[in-house]
Amino acid sequence: MTPAGDGIERAPEAPLTLRVNGEEHTLAVRGHDTLLTVIRERLLLTGTKAGCTNGDCGLCTVLVDGEAMYACLMFAARCGGRDITTIEGLARGAVLHPLQEAWIQAGATQCGICTPGMILTAKAFLERVPRPSEVQVREAISGTLCRCTGYMKIIEAILLAANSGAPQPAPAAASGH
Amino acid sequence: MISPGVRHVRPREYQEACALLHERQAAPIAGGTELYLRMKQGVATPRSLVDLTDLPGMRQIERLADGTLRLGAAVTISALERSPLVAEAAPVLAEAAQRVGAPQIRNMGSLGGNLCQETMCWWYNRTALWRQAKEPCYKAGGSLCHVVDQEAVCYAAYRSDLAPILMSLEAELIVQGRQGERRMGIDELYSGDAAFPFTLAAGELISAVLVRPLGEGDVAAFAKHAHRRSIDYPLVSLAVAARGWTNGAAGRLRIVLGAVSGMPIRVPEAEALLEAAGAGERSVAEAAALVAKHAKPVRNVSFGAPAYRRHIAKVLARRLLGDLLARRRASSG
Ligand SMILES: Cc1cc2nc3c(=O)[nH]c(=O)nc-3n(C[C@H](O)[C@H](O)[C@H](O)COP(=O)(O)OP(=O)(O)OC[C@H]3O[C@@H](n4cnc5c(N)ncnc54)[C@H](O)[C@@H]3O)c2cc1C
Ligand code: SF4
Ligand code: FES
Ligand code: FES
Numbered sequence: 001m002t003p004a005g006d007g008i009e010r011a012p013e014a015p016l017t018l019r020v021n022g023e024e025h026t027l028a029v030r031g032h033d034t035l036l037t038v039i040r041e042r043l044l045l046t047g048t049k050a051g052c053t054n055g056d057c058g059l060c061t062v063l064v065d066g067e068a069m070y071a072c073l074m075f076a077a078r079c080g081g082r083d084i085t086t087i088e089g090l091a092r093g094a095v096l097h098p099l100q101e102a103w104i105q106a107g108a109t110q111c112g113i114c115t116p117g118m119i120l121t122a123k124a125f126l127e128r129v130p131r132p133s134e135v136q137v138r139e140a141i142s143g144t145l146c147r148c149t150g151y152m153k154i155i156e157a158i159l160l161a162a163n164s165g166a167p168q169p170a171p172a173a174a175s176g177h
Numbered sequence: 178m179i180s181p182g183v184r185h186v187r188p189r190e191y192q193e194a195c196a197l198l199h200e201r202q203a204a205p206i207a208g209g210t211e212l213y214l215r216m217k218q219g220v221a222t223p224r225s226l227v228d229l230t231d232l233p234g235m236r237q238i239e240r241l242a243d244g245t246l247r248l249g250a251a252v253t254i255s256a257l258e259r260s261p262l263v264a265e266a267a268p269v270l271a272e273a274a275q276r277v278g279a280p281q282i283r284n285m286g287s288l289g290g291n292l293c294q295e296t297m298c299w300w301y302n303r304t305a306l307w308r309q310a311k312e313p314c315y316k317a318g319g320s321l322c323h324v325v326d327q328e329a330v331c332y333a334a335y336r337s338d339l340a341p342i343l344m345s346l347e348a349e350l351i352v353q354g355r356q357g358e359r360r361m362g363i364d365e366l367y368s369g370d371a372a373f374p375f376t377l378a379a380g381e382l383i384s385a386v387l388v389r390p391l392g393e394g395d396v397a398a399f400a401k402h403a404h405r406r407s408i409d410y411p412l413v414s415l416a417v418a419a420r421g422w423t424n425g426a427a428g429r430l431r432i433v434l435g436a437v438s439g440m441p442i443r444v445p446e447a448e449a450l451l452e453a454a455g456a457g458e459r460s461v462a463e464a465a466a467l468v469a470k471h472a473k474p475v476r477n478v479s480f481g482a483p484a485y486r487r488h489i490a491k492v493l494a495r496r497l498l499g500d501l502l503a504r505r506r507a508s509s510g
Contacts, residue, residue, distance in 0.1 A: 073214070
């Protein structure tokens with residue numbers, strides 16, 4: 001028998017251990033379940049949004065081993081042993097993540113449906129590129145659609161978080177934008 | 178509709194993987210970004226999915242002793258974009274990688290999956306109900322095409338953004354099978370029939386792609402035209418690679434069109450025109466016209482009329498080939 005939680009061969013409905021926001025959940029997933037349906041419907045973490053469910057909109061974006069991915073295209077059965085972060089995993093109690101603060105400060109949310117995916121994308125991006133240019137920010141969020149804000153406030157929020165220096169290592173001189 | 182009973186297996190050895198793949202209704206999976214959607218559409222119905230990502234060397238990028246760039250087939254598109262080894266040996270490949278889909282697709286999607294993505298057609302890649310409402314076309318096992326009705330030919334489009342540039346660089350593939358491994362040119366991957374585009378046999382998989390680095394005097398470029406800069410598939414793309422181009426050598430050119438046929442299309446007549454000594458502005462215009470002539474777009478993608486896509490093919494060719502010629506002249510002048 002192979003131990004659960006490693007994404008290796010198992011009968012459908014066999015239990016799988018998913019690590020979401022640092023917490024382990026052992027649950028039976030079926031072969032066709034996506035990470036998105038498991039997160040939303042089984043773990044009830046509804047901060048992750050379902051949009052097109054075809055890889056076209058980015059609303060379902062979560063972090064898998066620190067990289068932004070579309071949860072709607074991912075079989076849950078293949079996610080055992082991987083580190084999954086959803087928007088619920090960012091705040092520490094009542095203390096918001098600097099990106100969430102920046103979003104409020106810049107007014108980067110209107111209807112809000114793109115917000116979780118955008119913030120998670122920005123988190124992974126700023127960890128890799130702590131002092132980005134505006135062009136780099138535009139490129140980084142280009143896999144998620146926002147039909148409300150026109151993107152300007154979102155870009156502003158990400159640059160704000162980058163320049164607040166909070167989540168990143170010590171800043172060099174602020175880069176040109 | 179995907180069966181809830183679909184099995185997920187993750188072998189650690191090639192022999193095991195190939196044996197599993199040889200079973201009926203098994204399919205390889207790496208990122209799953211392309212296969213998942215076809216399963217949802219009901220045009221792929223594997224009963225088991227063989228995860229390739231843990232096979233030896235699959236996620237590795239390295240330079241071999243002779244300098245060859247070896248890319249494991251499960252390397253993600255993002256890894257190609259960011260790899261210092263790719264940037265050093267073939268920066269044009271990183272540029273093309275950067276144009277695939279959206280960042281999230283690139284974080285999930287793999288090189289092998291990109292090459293083995295199925296051809297697509299607006300009339301075929303739909304829900305089962307949509308397909309059932311019409312007579313089945315060639316690709317669905319029927320005897321007509323809903324797009325072009327004269328010949329018994331499928332015109333589904335192969336839209337890989339990495340294939341054209343890898344073909345222009347004359348990349349080779351390492352293929353694993355139950356009998357062991359074999360090596361073939363990337364052009365041998367394609368059958369030429371858009372309904373069944375690949376030549377891989379049951380039980381075979383691609384384990385790596387080999388690229389001879391661009392050296393001194395070599396020049397390569399890639400251009401893609403899509404509806405939007407991100408997320409969208411190419412309406413047309415063009416890759417050019419010239420070896421021995423700016424160092425006074427004879428120079429060998431490869432021109433490859435993408436997304437306008439069931440496989441990447443080389444345009445040897447245009448290559449010969451520009452390879453010839455004395456090629457000038459007129460040769461560029463003629464070569465661009467030849468490139469456009471080889472593009473066979475049909476009305477089966479969601480945006481872009483065929484005439485528009487053929488025109489864009491010519492525009493991309495004029496730009497890339499014009500630049501190539503200018504660089505050759507600058508180096509000899
Ligand atoms: C919204 C969206 C936009 C996209 N845009 C683009 C684009 O602009 N350009 C582009 O090129 N692609 C695009 N794609 C297609 C695709 O996502 C990418 O090409 C990706 O690289 C596919 O890799 P994967 O690992 O996810 O493939 P998978 O889905 O895992 O596999 C794809 C196919 O290849 C087979 N396969 C996988 N690996 C191997 C192997 N090593 N050997 C043999 N067979 C194998 C699978 O069985 C399957 O049939 C897009 C996809 C989506 C959903
Ligand atoms: S091009 Fe014609 S035969 Fe091919 S998938 Fe489309 S409708 Fe079917
Ligand atoms: S819901 Fe996943 S990309 Fe739209
Ligand atoms: S705030 Fe409504 S989609 Fe972005």
